[in-house]
Amino acid sequence: MASWTSRFAPIVPFALPVGVIALWQLGATTGWISDRVLPAPVEVAQTAVRLTLSGELLGNAGVSALRAVSGLIVGGSIGFAMGLINGLSRVSERLTDTSLQMIRNIPNLALIPLVILWFGIGEEAKLFLVALGVLFPIYINTYLGVRTCDPQLVEMGRIYGMSRWTLFRRVILPGALPSIFVGLRSALGIMWLTLIVAETIAASSGLGHMAMEAREFMAIDIVVLAILIYALLGKLADVITRALERRMLAWHPAYQSR
Amino acid sequence: MTVFARVSAVGPQETRRPVETGRAGPTLRGVPASLGTSAGAAITICGLEKRFGDKVVLDKLDLTVPAGQFLAVVGRSGCGKSTLLRLLVGLDTPTAGTIDVSSSSVATQSRIVFQEPRLLPWETVEQNVSVGLGEGRLTPERREKVALALAEVGLKDRATEWPSVLSGGQKQRVALARALVSHPQLLALDEPLGALDALTRITMQGLIERVWFAQGMTTVLVTHDVSEAVALADRVIVLDAGRVTLDIDVKAPRPRERGSADLAALEGRLLDAIFGVADVVY
Secondary structure, three states: OHHHHHHHHHHHHHHHHHHHHHHHHHHHHOOOOOOOOOOOHHHHHHHHHHHHHHOHHHHHHHHHHHHHHHHHHHHHHHHHHHHHHHHHOHHHHHHHHHHHHHHHOOOHHHHHHHHHHHHOOOHHHHHHHHHHHHHHHHHHHHHHHHHOOOHHHHHHHHHOOOOHHHHHHHHHHHHHHHHHHHHHHHHHHHHHHHHHHHHHHOOOOOHHHHHHHHHHOOOHHHHHHHHHHHHHHHHHHHHHHHHHHHHHOOOOHHHOOO | OOOOHHHHHOOOOOOOOOOOOHHHOOOOOOOOHHHOOOOOOEEEEEEEEEEEOOEEEEEEEEEEEOOOOEEEEEOOOOOOHHHHHHHHOOOOOOOEEEEEEEOOOOOOOEEEEOOOOOOOOOOOHHHHHHHHHOOOOOOHHHHHHHHHHHHHOOOHHHOOOOHHHOOHHHHHHHHHHHHHOOOOOEEEEEOOOOOOOHHHHHHHHHHHHHHHHHHOOEEEEEOOOHHHHHHHOOEEEEEEOOEEEEEEEOOOOOOOOOOOHHHHHHHHHHHHHHHOHHHOOO
16 A cells, blocks of 8 residues: 555646546547637647747747746845845834835736836836735735744844844744745745736737737637646746745755655 | 663762862763863852832842852742843843852853753754854864764764754753853753653753763752752752742752652752741641
8 A cells, every 4th residue: 555655656746637638638529528618638739839839839938937037036025125124123114014015905907007008018017017916925924924033042042142144144034934935935826917917918928918819819729728838837836936945944844754 | 861861970989079169079970071171150149139110020139159059049930030040141131239250261151041942943953052152154163062062962963953853852952052062151041941851851950960060160050840959959049039038058969869868858948948838738
């Protein structure tokens, strides 16, 4: 029993998606699913190959990924810095936290009309929206992580003569890290959501634009392909975050293989 | 480490060590010679007062602790014993009065061990102990000091592990190593064994006694466990409402036999002083 589970353990997570695709293929081949509702997986795969060969798919995916990552870096850095500053300084927290909470509650997608008026459909619009979207989850969780840092450990650090910088580096920041990762995970979700919506509405390239253009030509296979790629990109982001967590939170009991 | 580690580490023929003469007395067997000897600090407390608002926690307290003495402070909770300890190591400032901690060496260093180990969960055992050495990278030289301190508490082979895989007693031993690695002249122990189970506690008591014997620092142990105080200390004081109500020397030879009649009598006296004779039900 144990050998059975260990032998198949790596493929278990993929059993469900593969099964769904198999059923889907079966449904499409037997004509149970109309190809005007959902094209067969094989057809989608052929489209993927075709678009890859023409360079269209990779080009659009690259553009989207670049936008996503740059938005994440810009918004994430700002959120991270604000979270640290407000977590460490009462003055700064009193000054800015209320304003940040107000802005946070505006759905960032509600700004699309305004952003189009400001930036047109250029890159700045997407960067702005993605950055704004990822800023808050990272801000809040960084702030929370710093604030909930164990005061007993901070006292210990003081007793042992740690300088402020060392105290931050060895006690406060590592203590806040699990919380910061929670923020990063939810930021990644918001990042894709914002980007795809923004590209669907106001863009001339990218995956969202590709899907929107395909809809106009009734190319349902491309629409489905785009959606599948979102799923894969989401999984990819998750894998990267997990790897980072495993590395940086190796001390945490939850990440120790036992 | 077994429960009887103390018995095997402390040879029966080595009897009481004269406290006042510092490190000149007999040594315990089984203690590495390379540990060196740091003289203990002498403590002189004059008219010490600590108030939190209207509440008087320490009331014109006078106390002199000779260098190298193992002093235990007992008393009911809220009697001011932990406050006294925090003042001793400079974690708090007195409302009035003076505390003078001085030793022969240039810089007097005091270290405190709390009831909780307070280890950094994201640093290995080795890195945690290196915190006791102050700022700086873990150079080979520092690593050696850390290894010595860990050997002293019997955790030499756990240097690269995370604190989360250690037991409560082991974590507390790492905390002790962190306090000892810089060879302090004053070691303050704030109920360090309070959270441990009874058997681990006996082992740890033996360890603390051995380390104190080897390093010779002045040690102040705050505890609510009277038998622990009597088993370890040269001298026990009882605090009540911020004042010393009893101050007795424990003259029993080391290693002390648990449950001996002498110690039991002392325990009785201490408990009487803590609760008042009328309250105690024997």
